[in-house]
Amino acid sequence: MELPFAEAYKIKMVEPLRKSTREEREQWIKEADYNLFQLKSDQVYIDCLTDSGTGAMSDRQWAAMMMGDESYAGSSSFFQLKETITKITGFEYVIPTHQGRAAENVLFSHLVTAGAIVPGNSHFDTTKGHIESRKAFAVDCTVDEAKDTQLEVPFKGNVDPKKLEKVLAENADKVPFIIVTVTNNTAGGQPVSMQNLREVRAIADKYGKRVVFDSARFVENAYFIRTREEGYADKSIKEICKEMFSYADGMTMSSKKDGLVNMGGFIATHHEDWYEGAKRFCIPFEGFLTYGGMNGRDMAALAVGLDENTELETIETRIRQVQYLAAKLDEYGIPYQRPVGGHAIFVDADRVLDQIPKEEFPAQTLAIELYIEAGVRGCEIGYILADRDPVTRENRFGGLDLLRLCIARRVYTNNHMDVIAAALKNVYDRRHEITRGVKIVWETELMRHFTVKLERL
Ligand code: F0G
Numbered sequence: 001m002e003l004p005f006a007e008a009y010k011i012k013m014v015e016p017l018r019k020s021t022r023e024e025r026e027q028w029i030k031e032a033d034y035n036l037f038q039l040k041s042d043q044v045y046i047d048c049l050t051d052s053g054t055g056a057m058s059d060r061q062w063a064a065m066m067m068g069d070e071s072y073a074g075s076s077s078f079f080q081l082k083e084t085i086t087k088i089t090g091f092e093y094v095i096p097t098h099q100g101r102a103a104e105n106v107l108f109s110h111l112v113t114a115g116a117i118v119p120g121n122s123h124f125d126t127t128k129g130h131i132e133s134r135k136a137f138a139v140d141c142t143v144d145e146a147k148d149t150q151l152e153v154p155f156k157g158n159v160d161p162k163k164l165e166k167v168l169a170e171n172a173d174k175v176p177f178i179i180v181t182v183t184n185n186t187a188g189g190q191p192v193s194m195q196n197l198r199e200v201r202a203i204a205d206k207y208g209k210r211v212v213f214d215s216a217r218f219v220e221n222a223y224f225i226r227t228r229e230e231g232y233a234d235k236s237i238k239e240i241c242k243e244m245f246s247y248a249d250g251m252t253m254s255s256k257k258d259g260l261v262n263m264g265g266f267i268a269t270h271h272e273d274w275y276e277g278a279k280r281f282c283i284p285f286e287g288f289l290t291y292g293g294m295n296g297r298d299m300a301a302l303a304v305g306l307d308e309n310t311e312l313e314t315i316e317t318r319i320r321q322v323q324y325l326a327a328k329l330d331e332y333g334i335p336y337q338r339p340v341g342g343h344a345i346f347v348d349a350d351r352v353l354d355q356i357p358k359e360e361f362p363a364q365t366l367a368i369e370l371y372i373e374a375g376v377r378g379c380e381i382g383y384i385l386a387d388r389d390p391v392t393r394e395n396r397f398g399g400l401d402l403l404r405l406c407i408a409r410r411v412y413t414n415n416h417m418d419v420i421a422a423a424l425k426n427v428y429d430r431r432h433e434i435t436r437g438v439k440i441v442w443e444t445e446l447m448r449h450f451t452v453k454l455e456r457l
Helices: 020-032 059-067 078-089 100-111 124-131 161-174 194-206 220-229 235-244 270-284 296-309 312-332 360-373 412-430
Strands: 093-097 116-119 138-142 178-181 211-214 250-254 263-269 344-348 380-381 403-405 437-442 454-455
Touching: 059 220, 059 296, 078 093, 078 235, 078 263, 078 296, 093 100, 100 124, 100 250, 100 270, 100 296, 116 161, 116 380, 124 138, 124 380, 161 194, 178 194, 178 344, 220 235, 220 312, 250 360, 263 270, 296 312, 312 344, 312 412, 360 380, 360 403, 360 412, 360 437
Parallel strands: 116 138, 116 178, 178 211, 211 250
Antiparallel strands: 093 263, 250 263, 344 403, 380 403, 437 454
């Protein structure tokens, strides 16, 4: 008989989990004003809020931490990190930053000015924030297929080349660069195909523009290219990454995802002018160029993390666990963004709680129900997160209303996946009894989801 698939690691250190009672959870979520960001982590049994900075490091990474060089200038850990980044991406200029949004801040301080237009597949919130706060415009050129959660297409994260070409044909002089997020978090952790990256490169070249990859989950993207795109099945993950980055001019990175560390980020490019320009902002915002907001030991652990995660066994173990959970939801008939992406399941809350009006925030209601059911914490990626229209102040109900269940890297076992799926099934089975949602009683103007206060109706 064929041997089943199993994790490419064994467990060396454990952290006990605390289970709670339904009564405790009802009390805690009420005290948190029905905002899951306001819960304490020890009030959570299985935490699926994010896959960012929540992964477990390997023995090799912990060993590297001991070897880290904490120098201000000329840190040997920085050079070790730089060498690894150059080996994987081909980019020779590297600027470390304390996390992904800091990389955006430093690079965009050099590149984005008022009135600029930055097109991309779907900008992540902080990416959009760093563009809009400079009075520039982030234009999503997402493929239409991404809006239909039930459509099975392999690369729902793609840039729509026609939409991109239109932006450039009309406003080329205002575009400082194109940004492609791999994988596309906002569209459901969906990958971008190599073919699409090539197309974007060709369009960029036609208009003389440069391309940045927001690379937080670039290894997951490479895995999907290997398994879904013709011609890549026999290539190594490192070869695929190298080809992906050959179509870009530079990258911003949140190392908290595919870097397998708990904090960190960087910018990398092969253009000296971008490096020189961004350098001026790294020093005042982040720190000197050989640490940029990171400890030497963290840079050393990141170098190992990047090398480790771009090995097939590591990334395959990760994606197979997400797919394992998705298969359970298929068994129970629970709708999510299909096919499942790299880092999370995005449950289609509008379809699950279809009797709850948009004004009562179905995805947030589902997140609360799932927490009360089993202490599983997810994250609303929906109408609360979408904020209000800056001009009309109306809620933005145009997009999808999803409950994101992120899977931390190398943290939970498939038994935990079974618990998540069973808890969700229990909520799903009583969905017709959940007829009312929540209302907002206090909110901020921007990024309200972190601090919003809610009441149950
Ligand atoms: N780009 C993408 C695609 C991201 O998903 C994130 C963070 C960032 C940039 C910013 O990186 O957090 O290191 O500053 N995403 C996290 C999430 C927060 O939960 O999806 P950061």
